[in-house]
Amino acid sequence: MNRFKTTAFFLVVAVALVSGCNCNNEQTNNASGNLMKDAEETIMTRTSIRSFTDRAVAADTVEMLLRAGMAAPTAVNKQPWHFVVIDDRATLDSLGGNGRQSQMWKESTLAIAVCGNMDKALEGPAQAFWVQDCSAATENILLAAHALGLGAVWTGCYPMEERMANVSQMLGLPETIVPLCVIVMGYPNEQPEPKDKWKPENVSHNAFDNKWQPTNTKRF
Numbered sequence: 001m002n003r004f005k006t007t008a009f010f011l012v013v014a015v016a017l018v019s020g021c022n023c024n025n026e027q028t029n030n031a032s033g034n035l036m037k038d039a040e041e042t043i044m045t046r047t048s049i050r051s052f053t054d055r056a057v058a059a060d061t062v063e064m065l066l067r068a069g070m071a072a073p074t075a076v077n078k079q080p081w082h083f084v085v086i087d088d089r090a091t092l093d094s095l096g097g098n099g100r101q102s103q104m105w106k107e108s109t110l111a112i113a114v115c116g117n118m119d120k121a122l123e124g125p126a127q128a129f130w131v132q133d134c135s136a137a138t139e140n141i142l143l144a145a146h147a148l149g150l151g152a153v154w155t156g157c158y159p160m161e162e163r164m165a166n167v168s169q170m171l172g173l174p175e176t177i178v179p180l181c182v183i184v185m186g187y188p189n190e191q192p193e194p195k196d197k198w199k200p201e202n203v204s205h206n207a208f209d210n211k212w213q214p215t216n217t218k219r220f
């Protein structure tokens with residue numbers, strides 16, 4: 001009985017600590033994710049982050065990011081994806097190469113390569129839906145990262161052949177696993193203002209209404 005009481009006491013203290021802790025106003029993660037900001041605030045305040053502190057990302061946070069990615073909608077619910085989690089310093093550095101963004105990669109502590117799995121994709125012309133499926137997963141991960149107090153930026157691979165080949169080679173991807181992008185992440189070391197992208201001229205109601213003049217040259 002005493003042992004039961006002691007265990008119950010520690011459980012109550014642990015729950016109180018977890019729910020009361022809002023360390024330096026940073027978002028902390030827990031199993032239910034109930035400290036996530038609400039959807040509107042998360043969506044409207046997300047912005048690309050390209051400078052990171054050296055704080056590592058905990059394993060349960062990584063799992064929450066992956067769960068967010070896999071919660072995305074996919075055509076015919078095929079879930080034609082594979083996620084490569086990269087937390088190895090040398091691999092992160094080499095993915096950044098010597099280009100203009102190498103510093104960003106050197107500062108990052110985590111990256112997730114979001115890849116299409118052609119063995120799981122639809123057949124025929126519908127195969128191309130993998131790009132939209134994996135893009136939906138990518139945006140979910142970006143939003144979850146932001147809600148959890150992480151910074152992140154989408155770096156594109158597909159359809160740039162050279163970038164795809166480099167990433168595939170560095171991550172040892174088989175032919176059927178195609179990298180869409182690599183999300184570079186870490187705890188933010190910068191606080192850029194989110195961009196205001198609201199442009200009413202990009203919207204028509206019921207039918208295209210010419211607020212924005214089309215060039216009428218065939219592009220697609």
Ligand SMILES: Cc1cc2nc3c(=O)[nH]c(=O)nc-3n(C[C@H](O)[C@H](O)[C@H](O)COP(=O)(O)O)c2cc1C
Nearest residue numbers: 046047048049050101153154155156157181194195
């Ligand atoms: C398909 C795609 C590829 C991108 N590639 C890169 C990239 O290689 N490097 C980078 O710093 N940002 C990249 N970005 C991020 C964009 O630059 C960024 O989302 C855009 O400037 C809007 O800024 P915001 O994310 O802060 O709203 C990419 C975004 C998308 C959707």
